[in-house]
Amino acid sequence: MQTKQKVVIAEDHNILRAGLRSLLEDMEEVEVTAEARDGVEAIQCVREHLPDLLLLDLSMPRLNGLSAINEIKASYPETKILVLTVHKAEDYILESFRAGADGYCLKEADRADLFGAIRNVLAGKRYLDPGIADQVLEGFIEGKQSLKQQSSWDTVTQREKEVLKLVGEGRKNKEIGDILCISVKTVEKHRANIMEKLNLHNASELTAYAIKKGLVVEE
Template sequence: MCSLGDGGMIRVIIADDHHIVRQGLRALLERDKRIEVVGEAADGQEAVELAQKLQPDIVILDIAMPRLDGVQATSKIMALDTKTQVIVLSVHNRRKIAQRVLRNGAAGYLLKNAVNEELILAILAARRGEIYLSPEISKSILNNLWSLEQETGSDDLSLQLTAREHEVLKLIVDGYTNNEIGEMLHISPKTVSKHRMNLMTKLGVNDVTGLMRVALKEGLVFLDE
């Protein structure tokens, strides 16, 4: 992970689908004279587009957002040709979810119940090129992350899905039809149907209800918080 350096203001984008949460985070960050909030996004796709346009130092992402969730948005932001780092906020105290976020390149994973105390610390850690994790989950992750990456036959279902399958799965859970998903992802409804069938095969279910149940249980997608 690259360091952001020590000079100048730390430029931040806040992404959360709740306006009141964005305003609260902005107020918290703007109390620190080292930080400048340069933009806000209401969903994951908008966060990716703003990150590409504004090239901030940090993007703060909620884990559960429309269009792209925090895991998917992290992957897309880290694929940009920028030095932007990502910090993800979540209510989920689950090691597998944090592992997915970190595997996609995030510099931090914070539980929302401790954001007020930890967010500035996480931003400063990212500036130094370090990873910051909420203490409640850091021990579990650090004890297991790297060993699990090397295991054969990992039980992490997310590793079995392609990036496109993750996108289709998120939109299925959000209630979109094949035609609507096709329009949003610029693919044909027939291709969406093929992805849907592949997802049901990989997740071991026979219908969309089962697909949604497994996706939510395994933390492959997230309902609005």
């Protein structure tokens, strides 16, 4: 009997998470071993269950998907990560793969495409949703990808983006430090760096910028 490959689902919406679990029950070769509601829980689930695949949303509370990818790939590179998201913008796609994602699939994908994406990634192949493959290719051909023209946002580090997201959620420095396992002093330093790089001057402007960049989950 073939050993089933372990899958963890990280999705903050309860109904979507339950729907994904139900869908994956139709795949004989995989088994959902755990579920996570945010990036912090996703990292914990990977640490505990060592899954073959993490099915990961990008927009989640506390720690977002991009940050989770960085953390997980640094410690558990053998775990494959398939991003499942609504985001079609090129920035999200490029940043996901740059962080270490193995595949990128849209939530509007049908059942067959999702299963195909999972099987490709588990087989060690890269996967990019057909619905966005053309636009990404066009971006490279026309030289329009953001990587070619560095903006102030491009100078913000991944850790600084994590801090900015949490500031945008209204969290205090101590709480941010507890979530990211860093000192309050380090949080303050990151905030100062963000404000200098982005020419922002207070918490309200930081929050507005985090919302503009899609770092904060909107209810």
